[in-house]
Amino acid sequence: MEVFQLIQGMARTDGNLIQSADELDKAIDHIIQLIQDACSLYFMGSYPSSVFLSITACEEVAKAHIGSYSDGESSEQKGRNAFRNHKTKHQMAALPTVPMGQRLEDSLGKVELRRIMNMAQNGGFAQTRESALYFQRENGNLVVPSEKIEKQLARSMVLFTIEVFDDALRGMTNHSCKMSDITDALFEQVKNT
Amino acid sequence: MEVFQLIQGMARTDGNLIQSADELDKAIDHIIQLIQDACSLYFMGSYPSSVFLSITACEEVAKAHIGSYSDGESSEQKGRNAFRNHKTKHQMAALPTVPMGQRLEDSLGKVELRRIMNMAQNGGFAQTRESALYFQRENGNLVVPSEKIEKQLARSMVLFTIEVFDDALRGMTNHSCKMSDITDALFEQVKNT
Numbered sequence: 001m002e003v004f005q006l007i008q009g010m011a012r013t014d015g016n017l018i019q020s021a022d023e024l025d026k027a028i029d030h031i032i033q034l035i036q037d038a039c040s041l042y043f044m045g046s047y048p049s050s051v052f053l054s055i056t057a058c059e060e061v062a063k064a065h066i067g068s069y070s071d072g073e074s075s076e077q078k079g080r081n082a083f084r085n086h087k088t089k090h091q092m093a094a095l096p097t098v099p100m101g102q103r104l105e106d107s108l109g110k111v112e113l114r115r116i117m118n119m120a121q122n123g124g125f126a127q128t129r130e131s132a133l134y135f136q137r138e139n140g141n142l143v144v145p146s147e148k149i150e151k152q153l154a155r156s157m158v159l160f161t162i163e164v165f166d167d168a169l170r171g172m173t174n175h176s177c178k179m180s181d182i183t184d185a186l187f188e189q190v191k192n193t
Numbered sequence: 194m195e196v197f198q199l200i201q202g203m204a205r206t207d208g209n210l211i212q213s214a215d216e217l218d219k220a221i222d223h224i225i226q227l228i229q230d231a232c233s234l235y236f237m238g239s240y241p242s243s244v245f246l247s248i249t250a251c252e253e254v255a256k257a258h259i260g261s262y263s264d265g266e267s268s269e270q271k272g273r274n275a276f277r278n279h280k281t282k283h284q285m286a287a288l289p290t291v292p293m294g295q296r297l298e299d300s301l302g303k304v305e306l307r308r309i310m311n312m313a314q315n316g317g318f319a320q321t322r323e324s325a326l327y328f329q330r331e332n333g334n335l336v337v338p339s340e341k342i343e344k345q346l347a348r349s350m351v352l353f354t355i356e357v358f359d360d361a362l363r364g365m366t367n368h369s370c371k372m373s374d375i376t377d378a379l380f381e382q383v384k385n386t
Contacts, residue, residue: 015330023335027328030337037242041230049230053242056326063328133249135220135256137208142216144223 003091003121010070010082017067017083025175027064031057031165032179038158039186043193047154048145052132054157055090055125058164062092065168086126093164094120104163107191108156116160128153155190162187196284196314203263203275210260210276218368220257224250224358225372231351232379236386240347241338245325247350248283248318251357255285258361279319286357287313297356300384301349309353321346348383355380 018024034057041050063083066072072083082088099105099113108116119125131148162183170180211217227250234243256276259265265276275281292298292306301309312318324341355376363373 017330018335026335026337030328030339033239033339034242037234037237037239040233040237040239044230044233046226046230046233049227049246060328135223135253137210142211142219144219146223146226 003095006082006088006091007066007070009074010066010072015071016069017071018064021173024064024068024169025173027060027067028169028173028176028179031060031064031169032182034060035158035161035165035183035186038161039190042154042158042190045151047151048132048149050154051149051157052129054154054161055129055132057161058093058120058125059086059089061161061165061168062089066092068172086129087123090120090123090125093168095167098160098163098167101163101167103187103191104159107159107187112152112156113160116156120160155193158190159187162190196288199275199281199284200259200263202267203259203265208264209262210264211257214366217257217261217362218366220253220260221362221366221369221372224253224257224362225375227253228351228354228358228376228379231354232383235347235351235383238344240344241325241342243347244342244350245322247347247354248322248325250354251286251313251318252279252282254354254358254361255282259285261365279322280316283313283316283318286361288360291353291356291360294356294360296380296384297352300352300380305345305349306353309349313353348386351383352380355383 018027034053038050038053038057041047041053063072067083070082072081074080074082082092094117099117105113119128128149131143132145135142135144137143165183166180169176171177211220227246231243231246231250234240234246256265260276263275265274267273267275275285287310292310298306312321321342324336325338328335328337330336358376359373362369364370
């Protein structure tokens with residue numbers, strides 16, 4: 001798997017990004033806040049801002065997960081840190097175990113789930129996070145985020161992000177299990193919209 | 194003024210970022226949504242996400258304002274577009290007319306207002322937007338956004354951003370005047386917290 005090669009290529013040092021269970025719990029609380037914000041904005045109908053925060057939460061899950069045993073530096077390319085590269089973080093978030101969760105496939109459908117995984121793996125998230133924040137000219141027209149990002153994508157992204165969190169971090173600490181109760185409840189709420 | 198030199202140095206072309214009143218109104222609606230999101234998250238106590246969206250709204254105001262008569266390309270440095278540079282957008286948002294509004298000084302106080310203007314002009318917004326989204330190691334400790342960004346900064350940033358919008362775009366179209374009623378009401382709500 002390409003993503004595993006990428007992770008294997010990261011240097012092992014004594015300076016991991018996350019260095020204790022307490023630090024991991026702090027990072028988890030931050031991720032939960034981002035997920036809650038993404039859900040709140042989704043329920044308020046502000047889909048682009050919601051998508052942006054979902055993607056940010058995916059990035060932070062990848063950092064907390066892989067950062068527990070790496071500092072993100074590449075062993076082959078000095079000075080390139082995986083945790084500072086949006087596309088790399090999106091790839092590390094979309095591990096092949098994520099779409100194996102039955103609830104995600106049940107909520108999104110196979111085709112939509114494949115589309116979101118494909119976006120995460122091939123630069124689509126990086127493009128989407130820009131379109132979610134900024135207006136720009138495209139083929140002679142001014143295009144604003146609300147024209148690019150609709151309810152369905154915001155719904156898919158929140159559910160996907162919760163599953164990414166669940167897949168990578170649930171069970172790592174006692175605190176992560178408690179926090180999963182919050183994200184499980186949010187998953188059900190968003191799923192039923 | 195440095196910021197005016199910067200704006201004067203931008204090339205005049207037929208390809209302005211904003212090319213009609215309708216396009217400006219579309220951009221304004223997008224900015225209003227960002228301001229409303231920043232306010233909602235502020236009232237929910239999610240201060241870092243609120244600050245990030247306030248800064249994004251400032252960037253979009255600068256683009257809509259200066260983009261009405263420029264495409265953002267520098268006439269001196271080819272290939273450098275002001276609308277793709279965070280620091281430049283922050284400088285263009287913090288025009289010297291912004292702190293002249295009495296309501297902003299009344300709400301923030303002179304010292305805090307000077308601090309925010311200074312942040313916008315000297316790269317502080319660029320640093321803050323990163324600290325608002327991402328956890329990172331600092332001097333041997335893991336630091337999360339909620340430790341860096343507190344209620345006071347989130348309040349100042351929302352009020353500052355509303356004034357930036359008001360100063361740059363209110364009165365440009367009929368629609369902008371209607372939208373200012375929304376931001377005026379938000380200003381009062383946030384001011385009284």
